[in-house]
Amino acid sequence: MLKKKYLVLSAVLFSSVSAFAMSDAELIxxxxxxxxxxxxxxxxxxxxxxxxxxxxxxDEKVKLGNMLYFDPRLSKSGLISCNTCHNLGMGGVDGVSxxxxxxxxxxxxxxxxxxxxxxxxxxxxxxxxRDPHLEAQAQGPxxxxxxxxxxxxxxxxxxxxxPGYIKEFKKAYGSDVKIDFKLIADTIAVFERTLITPSRxxxxxxxxxNALSKExxxxxxxxxxxxxxxxxxxxxxxxxxxxxxxKKYDFSKGDFTGNKxxxxxxxxxxxxxxxxxxxxxxxxWSLKTAVKQMDKIQLSNNITDKEVEQIxxxxxxxxxxxxxxxxxxxxxxxxxxxKPMMN
Amino acid sequence: MLKKKYLVLSAVLFSSVSAFAMSDAELIxxxxxxxxxxxxxxxxxxxxxxxxxxxxxxDEKVKLGNMLYFDPRLSKSGLISCNTCHNLGMGGVDGVSxxxxxxxxxxxxxxxxxxxxxxxxxxxxxxxxRDPHLEAQAQGPxxxxxxxxxxxxxxxxxxxxxPGYIKEFKKAYGSDVKIDFKLIADTIAVFERTLITPSRxxxxxxxxxNALSKExxxxxxxxxxxxxxxxxxxxxxxxxxxxxxxKKYDFSKGDFTGNKxxxxxxxxxxxxxxxxxxxxxxxxWSLKTAVKQMDKIQLSNNITDKEVEQIxxxxxxxxxxxxxxxxxxxxxxxxxxxKPMMN
Numbered sequence: 001m002l003k004k005k006y007l008v009l010s011a012v013l014f015s016s017v018s019a020f021a022m023s024d025a026e027l028i029x030x031x032x033x034x035x036x037x038x039x040x041x042x043x044x045x046x047x048x049x050x051x052x053x054x055x056x057x058x059d060e061k062v063k064l065g066n067m068l069y070f071d072p073r074l075s076k077s078g079l080i081s082c083n084t085c086h087n088l089g090m091g092g093v094d095g096v097s098x099x100x101x102x103x104x105x106x107x108x109x110x111x112x113x114x115x116x117x118x119x120x121x122x123x124x125x126x127x128x129x130r131d132p133h134l135e136a137q138a139q140g141p142x143x144x145x146x147x148x149x150x151x152x153x154x155x156x157x158x159x160x161x162x163p164g165y166i167k168e169f170k171k172a173y174g175s176d177v178k179i180d181f182k183l184i185a186d187t188i189a190v191f192e193r194t195l196i197t198p199s200r201x202x203x204x205x206x207x208x209x210n211a212l213s214k215e216x217x218x219x220x221x222x223x224x225x226x227x228x229x230x231x232x233x234x235x236x237x238x239x240x241x242x243x244x245x246x247k248k249y250d251f252s253k254g255d256f257t258g259n260k261x262x263x264x265x266x267x268x269x270x271x272x273x274x275x276x277x278x279x280x281x282x283x284x285w286s287l288k289t290a291v292k293q294m295d296k297i298q299l300s301n302n303i304t305d306k307e308v309e310q311i312x313x314x315x316x317x318x319x320x321x322x323x324x325x326x327x328x329x330x331x332x333x334x335x336x337x338x339k340p341m342m343n
Numbered sequence: 344m345l346k347k348k349y350l351v352l353s354a355v356l357f358s359s360v361s362a363f364a365m366s367d368a369e370l371i372x373x374x375x376x377x378x379x380x381x382x383x384x385x386x387x388x389x390x391x392x393x394x395x396x397x398x399x400x401x402d403e404k405v406k407l408g409n410m411l412y413f414d415p416r417l418s419k420s421g422l423i424s425c426n427t428c429h430n431l432g433m434g435g436v437d438g439v440s441x442x443x444x445x446x447x448x449x450x451x452x453x454x455x456x457x458x459x460x461x462x463x464x465x466x467x468x469x470x471x472x473r474d475p476h477l478e479a480q481a482q483g484p485x486x487x488x489x490x491x492x493x494x495x496x497x498x499x500x501x502x503x504x505x506p507g508y509i510k511e512f513k514k515a516y517g518s519d520v521k522i523d524f525k526l527i528a529d530t531i532a533v534f535e536r537t538l539i540t541p542s543r544x545x546x547x548x549x550x551x552x553n554a555l556s557k558e559x560x561x562x563x564x565x566x567x568x569x570x571x572x573x574x575x576x577x578x579x580x581x582x583x584x585x586x587x588x589x590k591k592y593d594f595s596k597g598d599f600t601g602n603k604x605x606x607x608x609x610x611x612x613x614x615x616x617x618x619x620x621x622x623x624x625x626x627x628w629s630l631k632t633a634v635k636q637m638d639k640i641q642l643s644n645n646i647t648d649k650e651v652e653q654i655x656x657x658x659x660x661x662x663x664x665x666x667x668x669x670x671x672x673x674x675x676x677x678x679x680x681x682k683p684m685m686n
Contacts, residue, residue, distance in 0.1 A: 070432055070670075078438050084422070089413055089673040095421050096683045104447035106685070274675050286678050319675075327668040330432040332617050335629050340439045342449070 024209040027217060031205060034224050035233035038205035039198045039320075049235070050120045050193045052135070055186050057193060060172040065191025067168065067328040068184060073158050075148035076102055078340030082188060085113040085141070088325050091274025092117035092195065097282035101141075102149035103343070112282030117322070118270045120193045122239035127280045128259040129242050134189035139181065152181040157338050159184055164331025197271060197320025204317075212317055219314025222307050227299050237269040237318065273316045287312050367552040370560060374548060377567050378576035381548035382541045382663075392578070393463045393536045395478070398529050400536060403515040408534025410511065410671040411527060416501050418491035419445055421683030425531060428456040428484070431668050434617025435460035435538065440625035444484075445492035446686070455625030460665070461613045463536045465582035470623045471602040472585050477532035482524065495524040500681050502527055507674025540614060540663025547660075555660055562657025565650050570642050580612040580661065616659045630655050 022030075040046050051057050068074065072081040080101060085094045092115035094100075099107040111127055119125065125137035141147040142155060150158075159165045160179060169177050172187065201220075203211035212220070223229065232238045242263040258264040264280050277283065278290040291311050295303040365373075383389050394400050411417060415424040423444060428437045435458035437443075442450040454470055462468065468480035484490040485498060493501075502508045503522060512520050515530065544563075546554035555563070566572065575581045585606040601607040607623050620626065621633040634654050638646040646654075 072430070072433075073438065077443070079427070079443055087415070089410075089671050090415075091675075095416065095676060096685070100420070100422055100685065104685070276676060285682070322672050325670040327670040328432050329665050332434075332662075333438060333619060339628065342439070342443065342447070 022221065024204075024217070027221060028205055028207070030224060031220065034229045036205065036224075036229060036237065037235045038202040039196060039235060041198075041202075041206050046196055046198075050196060052133070052190070052193065055135070055190060057190055058172065060168075061187055061190040062194055063328075064165075064168045064172045065187045065189070066325070067165075067330055068159075068188050069191050070328055071330050073330075073333065073337070073340075074142055074150060074155055074184070076150045076154065076341050080148050082116075082138075082141070085147070086116035088116070088195070088322070091115055091271045092119075093275045095276065097277050099147065101147035102145065105146040107146055110281045112277060112280060114267055115271060115275050116192055117195050117197050117320070118236055118268050119195070119239075121196075121234070121236035121268065122265070124242070124265060127264050129263075129265045130259065134192050135186050138185035138188045138192070142185070154338055155184060156181050161334050161337040162331040163334070168331070194323060197322055199270065199318050199320035201314075201317045202320075215310070215313045216317045219310040219312070219317075222310045223314050226295065226301060226303060226307060226311070228294070228311065231266040231298070232269050238266040239268045241266045269315060270318045270320055273319050287315060291315075365564065367547075367560070370564060371548055371550070373567060374563065377572045379548065379567075379572060379580065380578045381545040382539060382578060384541075384545075384549050389539055389541075393539060395476070395533070395536065398478070398533060400533055401515065403511075404530055404533040405537055406671075407508075407511045407515045408530045408532070409668070410508075410673055411502075411531050412534050413671055414673050416673075416676065416680070416683075417485055417493060417498055417527070419493045419497065419684050423491050425459070425481075425484070428490070429459035431459070431538070431665070434458055434614045435462075436618045438619065440620050442490065444490035445488065448489040450489055453624045455620060455623060457610055458614060458618050459535055460538045460540050460663070461579055461611050462538070462582075464539075464577070464579035464611065465608070467585070467608060470607050472606075472608045473602065477535050478529045481528035481531045481535070485528070497681055498527060499524050504677050504680040505674040506677070511674070537666060540665055542613065542661050542663035544657075544660045545663075558653070558656045559660045562653040562655070562660075565653045566657050569638065569644060569646060569650060569654070571637070571654065574609040574641065575612050581609040582611045584609045612658060613661045613663055616662050630658060634658075 040049065047057065055061075069082045072079050072084070074081065085099050085101070086092050087094055094113050097112060098110040099113045101107070114127065119137075120134055123129075125131040125134060126140070131137045131140065142150055143152065156179070166179065169179050169183070169187075173183070177183070200211040200216075204217075204220075223232075231241050234240045242259060242265050258280075267280075272278075272287065276287065277285045278287070279293075284290045284293060288308050291308045292303065295301060295308075383392065390400065398404075412425045415422050415427070417424065428442050428444070429435050430437055437456050440455060441453040442456045444450070457470065462480075463477055466472075468474040468477060469483070474480045474483065485493055486495065499522070509522065512522050512526070512530075516526070520526070543554040543559075547560075547563075566575075574584050577583045585602060585608050610623075615621075615630065619630070620628045621630070622636075627633045627636060631651050634651045635646065638644060638651075
């Protein structure tokens with residue numbers, strides 16, 4: 001079946017002219033052979049890829065999750081929402097080196113906020129990979145002292161104090177819903193699962209051979225040849241491995257050493273142009289420098305400036321189309337809503 | 344002309360049954376006589392009311408202003424946007440007592456963030472009324488040390504470093520546009536001018552006599568009879584006067600004393616249900632308490648609990664329909680973009 005599809009595809013592909021001595025069909029095949037995968041064109045296939053059978057995606061849950069994602073009242077101060085550090089208008093990140101949270105506290109490990117876009121494609125969540133999925137991840141930053149700093153029961157009391165939220169939870173989960181911290185986080189995760197950003201790169205792998213320029217195709221080829229794909233692979237171009245041994249390199253900031261083996265998760269490269277600064281400690285602001293550093297630390301193949309530039313050109317083709325986000329009108333606080341706490 | 348319109352309107356109105364010994368036509372007339380005015384039904388009339396002849400509203404400017412309004416990179420830290428304190432999902436406010444800004448600094452005068460919704464209807468801006476219009480107002484919080492803390496030239500450098508913004512400014516103002524701090528603030532103001540929220544109260548004053556319930560009409564009548572309208576009048580139900588003598592009452596927090604005569608601006612009552620806590624120092628969380636306090640301090644007519652409740656029921660009818668806000672995808676930072684500064 002797959003073979004037949006390829007024969008048809010190849011007939012189209014071989015007719016196009018390539019920038020280097022390789023046809024588009026060959027480059028696409030090469031990309032697939034090293035483990036690169038496109039976001040499917042079919043919306044149904046995308047839904048299958050991102051859905052959680054234990055809490056399936058529905059329009060009502062996504063709408064409610066969108067509200068919760070933007071609601072700063074899930075934080076102790078009432079000022080910090082998920083979107084503060086994972087800003088959907090800015091590539092799903094905050095654009096600062098180390099995340100800043102409650103009381104202007106910098107992340108104690110000097111960790112950079114990872115993007116929420118396509119985060120469902122990560123095999124594990126957090127830089128140290130300590131949580132397996134978004135449902136578990138969403139519970140973390142809400143409670144963490146240097147982030148949103150809200151204990152579970154405060155979050156529950158805030159949400160339960162607003163009839164507007166109770167109504168939306170009933171719509172999403174039925175009238176006998178039990179609204180607790182876990183369900184609040186699960187609902188945020190449902191919304192986050194929809195934040196997929198297909199790009200021209202996906203169009204190319206899906207057979208639209210003019211979706212990438214000659215230079216971008218050359219960059220993809222270099223990206224493969226230089227071995228970047230050994231970690232940045234699969235649909236997310238990253239997020240599948242914990243290969244980075246922190247001990248190999250002193251980043252000079254922070255005391256984060258990864259998981260128990262000192263390992264750090266490979267981040268996705270999708271929307272990488274929008275998610276500076278780079279690396280788990282947000283220490284590198286230039287994409288060129290980041291590519292050079294990764295080559296030096298992880299691959300040691302003395303990459304040339306020209307190759308770096310080619311790869312950067314390719315990486316910019318990973319900037320994807322964002323789903324339209326309606327800024328939600330949030331439920332009204334009531335006199336029962338626990339007050340914001342600044343300390 | 345006006346008279347003729349009234350005769351036609353009255354014919355419709357007199358047919359409805361009123362909760363108290365007054366017809367809808369009489370109540371509407373009474374409201375108009377004390378200076379209450381509806382947001383017009385005609386979009387053209389609304390546009391005339393809010394437009395700035397020196398920088399007329401266009402779709403391109405509104406789109407760009409929407410982007411700038413949500414862009415935290417207009418602040419020194421890169422973390423605080425206009426929307427942080429004037430949250431469009433939360434009645435145009437932050438829901439905290441005193442505004443919190445750069446480095447988690449509380450407003451030094453313990454001032455509460457006023458709503459941005461319908462703020463164009465204010466005769467003057469800021470609690471002390473020191474700026475005449477939104478264009479001037481928008482320049483303030485961006486620069487203020489305890490708010491966004493960004494010097495003019497930093498804001499200009501950030502915006503000018505992003506080709507995405509330059510493109511949008513050219514679309515809005517033509518290819519020879521000179522992008523400076525003033526124009527950035529002016530463009531934010533254009534967006535803010537569109538943030539008008541018509542409510543059922545407006546429908547009622549515009550002749551839809553069933554738009555308010557019996558209780559809400561009774562509340563409106565009490566609101567007028569008790570003299571609330573002596574300050575909360577015109578289209579904004581406030582925003583037109585500086586009547587509040589700070590010396591009359593010790594709010595126990597903050598050192599704000601209003602303008603040079605100790606006076607404080609009357610805030611709009613539109614969306615008041617959504618904009619707790621109340622008063623210029625955000626000291627009162629309950630709408631009932633706020634009504635009682637205002638009666639005691641400003642009117643001294645020993646309002647009864649029943650009258651307070653009636654007025655509160657009426658005030659909730661001022662919660663208006665918000666314009667749909669698309670959360671904007673912001674231009675990408677470049678290597679030239681001045682970095683966030685946390686201190």
